[in-house]
Amino acid sequence: MMARIGKALVIGAGLGGLTTAAGLLRQGVETEVFEARPTPGRLLTGGGFMLWHNVFLSLRRIGLDEAVAANAVRIRHHEFRSDRGRRLARWDLDGPTRDCGAPASVLRRSSLHKVLTETVGDHRIRLGVRFTGYTQDATGVTAHFEDGSSARGDVLIGADGLRSTVRAVMRKGFEPPPRYARYTAWQAITQLPGEDVVPTGTFFNLWGRGGLRFLYCRLSESEVYWDAVTSDRAAAGIDTMNGTRRTALMDAYRRWPEPIRSIIASTEEDAILPVAIHDRPPAGGWSQGRVVLTGDAAHPMTLNLSQGAGQSIESGVVLAGLLGPADTEAVPDVLRRFEETRRERTADMVTTSWRIGTLGLIHHPLLCGLRDLFMRTTFDSIARGQSYSLMLDGRLERGPVLPVRAGGE
Numbered sequence: 095m096m097a098r099i100g101k102a103l104v105i106g107a108g109l110g111g112l113t114t115a116a117g118l119l120r121q122g123v124e125t126e127v128f129e130a131r132p133t134p135g136r137l138l139t140g141g142g143f144m145l146w147h148n149v150f151l152s153l154r155r156i157g158l159d160e161a162v163a164a165n166a167v168r169i170r171h172h173e174f175r176s177d178r179g180r181r182l183a184r185w186d187l188d189g190p191t192r193d194c195g196a197p198a199s200v201l202r203r204s205s206l207h208k209v210l211t212e213t214v215g216d217h218r219i220r221l222g223v224r225f226t227g228y229t230q231d232a233t234g235v236t237a238h239f240e241d242g243s244s245a246r247g248d249v250l251i252g253a254d255g256l257r258s259t260v261r262a263v264m265r266k267g268f269e270p271p272p273r274y275a276r277y278t279a280w281q282a283i284t285q286l287p288g289e290d291v292v293p294t295g296t297f298f299n300l301w302g303r304g305g306l307r308f309l310y311c312r313l314s315e316s317e318v319y320w321d322a323v324t325s326d327r328a329a330a331g332i333d334t335m336n337g338t339r340r341t342a343l344m345d346a347y348r349r350w351p352e353p354i355r356s357i358i359a360s361t362e363e364d365a366i367l368p369v370a371i372h373d374r375p376p377a378g379g380w381s382q383g384r385v386v387l388t389g390d391a392a393h394p395m396t397l398n399l400s401q402g403a404g405q406s407i408e409s410g411v412v413l414a415g416l417l418g419p420a421d422t423e424a425v426p427d428v429l430r431r432f433e434e435t436r437r438e439r440t441a442d443m444v445t446t447s448w449r450i451g452t453l454g455l456i457h458h459p460l461l462c463g464l465r466d467l468f469m470r471t472t473f474d475s476i477a478r479g480q481s482y483s484l485m486l487d488g489r490l491e492r493g494p495v496l497p498v499r500a501g502g503e
């Protein structure tokens with residue numbers, strides 16, 4: 095006799111893992127999440143975040159779009175500028191919002207985490223347990239943890255991020271390290287009120303000479319979220335040894351127009367967190383029997399499209415949608431189908447995001463001038479069209495709302 099999935103094990107309580115868990119629980123599948131970090135507080139750190147229309151369409155499938163939107167600021171324009179303050183392109187996001195019925199927004203990473211954590215329920219998230227390996231047989235899979243404990247389920251979902259242990263175990267250690275993009279993002283949220291300084295509803299994206307970029311956006315009446323993106327060559331001149339991160343970045347961006355210097359100057363030193371940017375070239379083989387990778391563990395990408403979390407959320411909803419009604423015997427087939435459904439779209443995102451990042455590595459002033467010209471002539475039309483057809487390809491992010499079923503306890 096066929097039996098539905100009894101229990102799902104999710105490794106990693108990031109956005110991808112929690113979305114998958116929320117989608118499974120909604121369909122009555124008992125789910126437990128295992129997170130290596132010890133305290134919920136540490137899980138709730140992190141900066142601001144852009145979520146494009148496709149992400150809200152996906153969240154709608156698990157009934158969470160409105161809860162996330164309630165914590166977010168809607169973005170009406172995406173504006174590209176040079177480091178001299180010249181406008182290169184300005185995308186209207188209201189039109190697509192009307193057309194597809196879902197907004198593009200910014201919010202704190204912690205707010206998104208909170209909505210997902212509350213949906214999944216604290217009692218289903220085990221903190222401070224580090225996954226180390228798995229064993230499986232015809233009827234199920236067992237996850238093993240560093241503290242000697244284990245858990246048994248019908249499916250094991252590896253949502254443990256860029257440096258996934260599930261991925262490493264699946265590939266028996268034959269796995270190259272993540273690919274370094276040769277730039278760093280210095281992320282922060284600062285207290286900086288004033289619509290005249292940073293207006294609400296526009297996401298600013300500045301491309302400079304010498305391997306420097308700067309992204310910023312108003313997050314609330316009093317807060318601004320920013321990312322300074324510095325190529326390795328530029329970062330070589332950023333001296334954090336003899337001063338603070340803030341003074342070093344102030345120096346690197348000293349010739350940039352306002353409000354960049356005011357934004358950096360207003361930021362608390364401890365709020366500035368540098369992250370070296372990595373991805374992995376797209377590769378198949380996301381599942382092995384009853385074990386599957388999702389989110390950054392399967393398809394990590396650079397930050398240039400602001401789609402890494404978006405794709406983790408989309409993948410989580412698709413995976414939950416496929417697993418929810420499945421029989422336990424069908425799990426390996428379902429996991430292969432999940433990869434077939436998601437591989438091409440996420441590979442396109444990884445590749446496009448990587449290519450955009452290489453534009454930011456250009457140092458020579460002449461080439462930067464040509465890049466500005468390219469952006470001025472193509473970004474309002476060609477690049478915008480390409481971005482939107484990549485983002486809203488119509489098939490995946492708009493599947494049916496997942497049914498609510500009893501169970502999941």
Ligand SMILES: Cc1cc2nc3c(=O)[nH]c(=O)nc-3n(C[C@H](O)[C@H](O)[C@H](O)COP(=O)(O)OP(=O)(O)OC[C@H]3O[C@@H](n4cnc5c(N)ncnc54)[C@H](O)[C@@H]3O)c2cc1C
Binds near residue numbers: 111131145256389403
């Ligand atoms: C600077 C920067 C800016 C970004 N901006 C955006 C943006 O604006 N929009 C967007 O969509 N994306 C953005 N991203 C990408 C986004 O952050 C990631 O794609 C997303 O967080 C991936 O989610 P995930 O759940 O797959 O992985 P993660 O968020 O990495 O979560 C993995 C979880 O697994 C846990 N874990 C790891 N190993 C183990 C183990 N062995 N056992 C148990 N638990 C484990 C980790 O502690 C972690 O909690 C940005 C990324 C960066 C670096």
